[in-house]
Amino acid sequence: MAKNTYKQDEILEEPFDIRHLLRASSYIKKYRRGMILAIVLSGIGGAFGYVAPMIIQRALDIAVPDKNMRLLFSLVAALIAIYVVSVIFTTIRSRIMVDVSQNIIYDIRKDLFEHLQELPFQYYDDRPHGKILIRVVNYVNSVSDMLSNGLINIVLEAFNLLFIIIFMFMVDVQMALVVLCGVPVLAVFMFWIKNKQRKAWQAVSNKNSNLNAYLQENIVGARITQIFAREDENAKIFNGLSKECRRTWNTAVRYSNLVWPGIDTISVFVRAAIFLFGLVIFGQENKSLGTIVAISSYASYFWQPIMNLGNIFNNFINNIAYLERIFETIDEPVTVKDAEHAIKMPKIRGKVTFDHVTFAYDETKTILKDVSFTVNPGESVALVGPTGAGKSTIVNLISRFYNVNDGKVLIDDQDIADVTIHSLRAQMGIMMQDSFIFSGTIADNIRYGKLDATQEEIEKAGKIVCADPFIREMSKGYETQVRERGSMLSQGQKQLISFARTLLCDPAILILDEATSSIDVQTEKALQTGLNRMLKGRTSFIIAHRLSTIRGCDKIMYIDDGGIAEAGTHEELMKKKGRYYKLYTAQKSLH
Template identity: 45%
Template structure:
């Protein structure tokens, strides 16, 4: 299954010039820098293009007449122009390099900020590795276009026109000979452009697949080694590399084939000019200086053409990257604030689900006409088989997903009518899958409350009995933990996550399998702390270990998306229904 998934290519639209225009809009705040760079390039081009003309003057006026003084002065002028050319190019590169990096930074920032706003459904269907590629590799692919491409194409087009004017001015007929083969080049480039564009798009796809597989493999390394999948995964990776290399080599071959074509056609044009020029010299129709200048200009004429063809390749690469960048930026979050959404007032804690129906996929309902009310300060526990819909209820309460029908009310206010930020700031969620960020332990605990003091951090850790193991670590609360908290045990990660949730001081607290990775001894301590923390707060607890929810005010048994039983632990045991069977089965396994 993994093999098929990572060999699938994303569906991206064909070439769209609008994407390039959108990228170039990022240069608007840097108009001044771009104009200065253009001015510098114009000065450099002028200094460069004067060279052949000075050569003509030197040959026709000074060398032929043996005027050493005139030759000396024109040589000095030539050297000055070369210096001007070099200095202008150097400062242009510095200015556009800085500008290009700033633009790349802004694009990457916009992309990252937008990704954080996207709904869970977006991440459900996309491997993290492919998203990373869009933030890093695809944005990097735009760098050369932004730093050099735009300035170069304007300069090269201008140089091309100026050179043509100078050549026609020197000798009209010889210039016609020189450019006679240009339609051939135009035709060849036109025939190749579609294949090159498709090739670079395929390269982007293969790179995305490769990075996605690498990311998943690193994340699941423990599982890979546990099931001895190293050889199998290596073969999959080898096939992905082969596929990537095949597409890359094919595209690079196509891209770089333009240069030999231009070189061959350029050589043909020079040969034609030589043949015609020798004939014209014999007839006295052209001077030696003019012919030498024309030959120098013909080489300079083809350089802009080569640069323009290379720029076209840059455009194709940038378009492939821009397609993926704007595919993300144009993806609208499923969960957004409605127009004129209000700020949710401080929550008291009254919750109501009214006729709620929801499914992650169309025509597949997970919850069906769900109805229940929760009073202020009440602790509600959800139990049921895996997939019954327990976590879905929590996801809807926090608006990680929007319901299909019905309404969810907090203190009588429909949560769709309030801003997401004001809603989620007042609800503390501790997920079953605890996540620890790289950084210090204190940073992880303060993640939901950056203004918390050191004492508040320690107090939260003490309540959940994390303080004892933290202070024994080499740097205490300043101890650096690795990505995903790999230095910590599963129970320690759970306790830190618990402290993080408590420190945010939520009005409504959600514990989704919050004690699933804690040993029995620690669970007893955490349960005491939980009872104290839950006091005065509305709380929702999901637990497979029924012993952890005995003290809940009400237990709701969920089966097939519906509430089939409601009551306290003792009441449900007396009913000897669904909950009783779950409890008996779990208790018998413990025995």
């Protein structure tokens, strides 16, 4: 999945081939018993049904001319029994296939979601989230029927065709050959329409993906839209994307709608040929009325599975693009993962070392160039500097959210690339700039990273970060339900809850990325007291633009120009009168 925006169509990295379907078969194998049973039931029901024209032939050629009412009633009873058997078997088969289809949806969606959980930050940085979402929901729903009912129906319709051909030849060989003359014409027609359909439905997939990406982006940014009165402009963009969806859909449907009329037209000509050959060319004396009616019925049956196969083929073409997208996502490489020789991270003491680290998010700009420093256990380090200099990048590399391009990041002299990610992050407390709140209770949000936390531990964390007073003022205290992204909470309240969530894990290394940016000064002073207790004995990295909050740190590193421009205590850097001094005095003059 190449990185793009809602304005750009996704480009398939490889053309579709049979290997995609073979790969999809892994989701089918688990339910092959149910699918085989469904095939058997449908096959038996279909075989019974194809006896009907022979019964009709016998009625027209024998029972009716001989006025044999007993035989006629027996034949009618046989037709009714055949119908009942077909209905029963079809019902059972439908129930089986509903279960199979839903199980396949579950398995594919589970694999997709689990893979998405492992993909690095870089994957989500590079592409609209709406285009990811549509693959997990819409595309999986679309392909599930193809992988269950579609494949079973291919087998069934192939058997149906075989049965029909056998029965036709049993009735009359010459007339059967007349029916089969239409097959080459159909083959040419289906070959012509195949590529046009696939391209058309890929275009539909692209435009729907673009629309979904823009819709998701605007739902998240609805407040910003209204603040800047962008409703009309956004509506124009949305309408443009919607029109593209409508245009590509109409084009694809036009090609799809050619399949059934094309097959039906060939069917009409073949049935006309049956009467022409049966009544004129072969002569009435050679072909009885019952034979012609029976072959005509079989011809109708013959083209029905062919039309069904055409519809299945149509469905395959429609969903192949979705299947490609799903496998493309599953194949997205997990670049940040455990090495084959990875070991469990020992209990962290807190020494952090950057050993000639170089890092770039992409090839256009290197963020860190040959950076080296060491932080001793229990030290608190503040990272300051201009926006985009690499402060957040440093803490992201310590947490191994990205791989370094060159050099090493070590904790307690252990290269973090050689330890399991879970054992590393389980001993770290990380609070990012985005204070994300999940739907659920406040207590659930605080215990998110430590599911076995007691209520006492949750409340203790709330008290330390000064969140306890406002939580208790809510209707149900810690059991108060909050909506997605914490829409009922202020930004400061969301940050305090996120703070409690981070501290609850009792981390050996604490990372605070703009953790107090949305907290008022009065609350921040109270929070600082609790933080000082929590920071004691822990290695901590603090990113803060409000420099007054980091004066007491053991070390301050000024990040700029791809590295550490200055480092020292607040007093040392102020005496040096370098970049930190200028930044601090400039900020102080504003207050």
